Amino acid sequence: MSSYNLTHLAQLEHEAIFVLREVAAQFERPALLFSGGKDSIVMARLAQKAFAPAKLPFPLVHVDTGHNFSEAIEYRDWFAEDVGARLIVRYVADSIKAGRCQEEKGLNPSRNGLQTVTLLDTIEEFKFDACLGGARRDEEKARAKERFFSHRDEFGQWDPKNQRPELWNLFNGRKNQGEHFRVFPLSNWTEMDVWQYIAREKLKIPSIYFSHQRRVVNRNGVLLAESPFITLLDGEHYEERTVRYRTVGDSTCTGAVESPASTMAEIIQEVASARVTERGTRADDKRSESSMEDRKKAGYF
Amino acid sequence: MSAALYATSTNEHTDEHYLAMDLLRFTTAGSVDDGKSTLIGRLLYDSKAIFEDTLENLERVTEQRGEETLNLALLTDGLRAEREQGITIDVAYRYFATPKRKFIIADTPGHIQYTRNMVTGASTANLAIILIDARKGVIEQTCRHSFIASLIGIPHVIVAVNKMDLVDFSEARFQEIVAQYSEFASRLNIPDIKFIPISALHGDNVVENSARMPWYQGGALLYTLETVYIGSDLNHIDPRFPVQTVIRPNNDAHHDFRGFAGRVAGGVFKPGDEIISLPSGLPAVIKSIHGPEGELAEAFAPMSVAITLDREIDSSRGDLFAKPHNQPVVTQDIEAMVCWFSPIKLNPAGKYILRHATRETKCAVKAVRYKVNINTLHKNTEDLTIGMNDIGRIHVRTAVPLMIDPYKRNRTTGSFIIIDEFTNATVGAGMIMWPDGSDRPQSEQFADMGGL
Ligand SMILES: Nc1nc2c(ncn2[C@@H]2O[C@H](COP(=O)(O)OP(=O)(O)OP(=O)(O)O)[C@@H](O)[C@H]2O)c(=O)[nH]1
Ligand SMILES: [Mg+2]
Numbered sequence: 001m002s003s004y005n006l007t008h009l010a011q012l013e014h015e016a017i018f019v020l021r022e023v024a025a026q027f028e029r030p031a032l033l034f035s036g037g038k039d040s041i042v043m044a045r046l047a048q049k050a051f052a053p054a055k056l057p058f059p060l061v062h063v064d065t066g067h068n069f070s071e072a073i074e075y076r077d078w079f080a081e082d083v084g085a086r087l088i089v090r091y092v093a094d095s096i097k098a099g100r101c102q103e104e105k106g107l108n109p110s111r112n113g114l115q116t117v118t119l120l121d122t123i124e125e126f127k128f129d130a131c132l133g134g135a136r137r138d139e140e141k142a143r144a145k146e147r148f149f150s151h152r153d154e155f156g157q158w159d160p161k162n163q164r165p166e167l168w169n170l171f172n173g174r175k176n177q178g179e180h181f182r183v184f185p186l187s188n189w190t191e192m193d194v195w196q197y198i199a200r201e202k203l204k205i206p207s208i209y210f211s212h213q214r215r216v217v218n219r220n221g222v223l224l225a226e227s228p229f230i231t232l233l234d235g236e237h238y239e240e241r242t243v244r245y246r247t248v249g250d251s252t253c254t255g256a257v258e259s260p261a262s263t264m265a266e267i268i269q270e271v272a273s274a275r276v277t278e279r280g281t282r283a284d285d286k287r288s289e290s291s292m293e294d295r296k297k298a299g300y301f
Numbered sequence: 302m303s304a305a306l307y308a309t310s311t312n313e314h315t316d317e318h319y320l321a322m323d324l325l326r327f328t329t330a331g332s333v334d335d336g337k338s339t340l341i342g343r344l345l346y347d348s349k350a351i352f353e354d355t356l357e358n359l360e361r362v363t364e365q366r367g368e369e370t371l372n373l374a375l376l377t378d379g380l381r382a383e384r385e386q387g388i389t390i391d392v393a394y395r396y397f398a399t400p401k402r403k404f405i406i407a408d409t410p411g412h413i414q415y416t417r418n419m420v421t422g423a424s425t426a427n428l429a430i431i432l433i434d435a436r437k438g439v440i441e442q443t444c445r446h447s448f449i450a451s452l453i454g455i456p457h458v459i460v461a462v463n464k465m466d467l468v469d470f471s472e473a474r475f476q477e478i479v480a481q482y483s484e485f486a487s488r489l490n491i492p493d494i495k496f497i498p499i500s501a502l503h504g505d506n507v508v509e510n511s512a513r514m515p516w517y518q519g520g521a522l523l524y525t526l527e528t529v530y531i532g533s534d535l536n537h538i539d540p541r542f543p544v545q546t547v548i549r550p551n552n553d554a555h556h557d558f559r560g561f562a563g564r565v566a567g568g569v570f571k572p573g574d575e576i577i578s579l580p581s582g583l584p585a586v587i588k589s590i591h592g593p594e595g596e597l598a599e600a601f602a603p604m605s606v607a608i609t610l611d612r613e614i615d616s617s618r619g620d621l622f623a624k625p626h627n628q629p630v631v632t633q634d635i636e637a638m639v640c641w642f643s644p645i646k647l648n649p650a651g652k653y654i655l656r657h658a659t660r661e662t663k664c665a666v667k668a669v670r671y672k673v674n675i676n677t678l679h680k681n682t683e684d685l686t687i688g689m690n691d692i693g694r695i696h697v698r699t700a701v702p703l704m705i706d707p708y709k710r711n712r713t714t715g716s717f718i719i720i721d722e723f724t725n726a727t728v729g730a731g732m733i734m735w736p737d738g739s740d741r742p743q744s745e746q747f748a749d750m751g752g753l
Pocket of ligand 1: 340409464501
């Protein structure tokens with residue numbers, strides 16, 4: 001029997017494709033949440049494979065905070081066109097204008113949390129019944145608890161104390177009117193697996209994942225990129241550093257890491273010897289012990 | 302191409318060693334407070350698998366809670382409610398690798414109220430670490446979790462006798478528990494059971510062998526995890542392909558393409574093979590098989606592929622491809638062991654939704670044959686109420702035929718879940734027994750209890 005072996009990366013690939021197809025089969029109006037970050041790129045690639053030679057059976061959806069890195073936005077648009085997928089973009093700025101939510105005040109105003117409002121409005125607008133997300137369990141302690149098929153009530157809320165049991169590979173996507181699911185095909189992938197896959201598939205990724213020169217300010221140990229959305233405090237200043245990004249979220253809360261890694265092989269080396277988690281560069285997670293859990297309960301990605 | 306995009310150059314390759322490492326999926330089990338989460342924390346901590354920022358955070362939180370020693374259970378007990386109550390509520394998955402192996406850990410709750418989450422973690426594991434508090438010995442929850450592990454078909458169990466520091470690292474106490482557990486486990490169907498005396502809190506015999514228990518000659522826990530033989534629980538003999546969805550590109554280039562997409566659940570499929578689509582019984586020949594990396598010469602479990610056939614047959618989601626000489630049983634009557642999760646008792650007169658492989662159907666429970674007494678493993682035929690956390694044998698009748706194999710033979714075609722029609726909650730998990738409903742051969746009498 002020993003000849004019927006798959007590498008663990010192949011096992012993860014087959015598992016993710018199974019989950020993606022299960023979504024297409026069990027739901028009427030799924031969508032793939034696409035940010036242009038590495039996880040959503042890998043997920044979209046897997047979706048392409050899952051339905052080839054047909055096109056993606058669902059649109060790509062991006063919630064644009066207006067504070068995103070231009071490289072990620074440019075990538076997003078290129079990618080959608082390249083795979084011939086429908087791209088739906090909704091703006092946090094519009095939600096603010098419509099009075100659905102308010103711009104944060106204070107030192108580190110971020111639109112990260114506000115995305116939830118726009119996301120839930122978008123889900124309602126298009127009546128999406130399943131949203132595919134690229135979140136991985138190894139990212140964060142609340143995510144470590146998430147199911148592949150994660151139920152959301154009619155208010156988009158997650159109830160971590162009362163999740164449905166999920167046995168074997170039998171996914172229960174049944175729901176009542178107004179409820180929806182978040183589905184995470186990359187649940188079992190680690191950061192390393194994602195990079196190995198990007199290398200294996202020779203995927204194009206936004207340039208900010210590779211080492212480059214950038215003006216940044218060091219705020220509480222997080223290196224924030226120069227941008228019009230950040231107000232410097234007394235004593236703070238921008239300085240040019242050689243950096244790259246390990247994770248790409250909102251520019252106001254995603255920190256850069258100092259790194260000379262400018263090739264895939266160097267990045268993989270760096271990930272293998274990393275001493276801090278990838279979300280260690282995220283100011284949004286540092287706000288409180290349970291910020292991710294709280295945001296997720298409210299309907300965040 | 303835009304300057305914002307980066308094409309990976311062709312000479313770069315994936316790390317061969319990393320890819321060649323094999324993968325062990327294991328779960329923790331045992332009663333509440335036996336030290337499961339502490340053990341996982343200790344394992345990660347002592348094998349230096351914790352990132353600096355996670356550790357700093359752990360130190361800060363431990364201090365805020367006014368605790369003196371680093372609370373390693375907080376590495377997996379990440380939910381606010383878990384930290385408030387000091388118990389695990391839902392499974393936490395952790396990923397780590399040593400130079401020898403990659404591990405996926407499911408740390409599950411011991412509290413009886415959350416047994417459903419323990420089963421969730423166990424359902425995909427190859428090995429279970431069952432913890433026993435050395436002071437308490439084998440208790441009901443130890444039995445329940447061991448029985449579930451056995452039912453689910455987990456082939457390897459490591460019994461970790463924990464909190465040895467609280468019994469003066471006594472060999473006699475350890476041997477007593479070994480004897481107690483062995484006696485119970487003789488009625489189960491777990492082929493490989495190992496015993497290790499540990500202290501999760503202090504790290505004895507977790508990553509390093511403990512100087513405080515010189516009488517223990519075996520390997521530390523991590524060594525055992527790194528070296529236990531992992532056989533595949535996949536079936537590569539009986540060809541089974543549940544159709545998940547049909548891929549029909551509506552474009553000129555692939556006008557005639559009609560791919561049956563799914564994940565191979567057993568056996569091997571090759572182009573040129575004759576298949577039979579069930580339940581219709583329509584035959585066809587495989588024209589091509591498409592995998593994630595292109596066309597394939599063969600497909601086996603657990604590969605996700607798309608199969609094209611030499612002729613148009615009416616087949617869609619919920620159907621199953623097998624081969625003419627090797628078919629599953631096609632039936633509406635199923636005998637199964639069921640593990641119940643809902644606070645609402647199984648209603649013998651009620652209708653439920655049943656999901657099996659890619660097929661969903663209505664079903665009715667026709668009979669409860671017996672309920673298992675968790676402590677003695679005796680069959681109780683008097684009290685047939687199946688409530689939350691009970692395990693029993695039932696007869697289910699489905700609205701449409703299912704293509705089934707015994708769970709022991711095939712985990713995919715041998716398992717199902719039961720869903721409440723109104724709440725949509727998953728209320729039960731079923732493991733299929735002999736399809737004709739007859740009693741098994743005499744030689745299988747113990748398997749009846751443990752491994753079906
Ligand atoms: N003295 C001693 N205490 C321990 C040991 N292992 C765990 N404990 C303590 O036992 C208590 C429960 O530990 P947990 O790790 O949370 O137990 P658990 O099995 O994960 O509990 P649930 O997940 O809720 O079922 C904590 O106070 C631990 O510090 C040990 O080896 N020795
Ligand atoms: Mg625990």
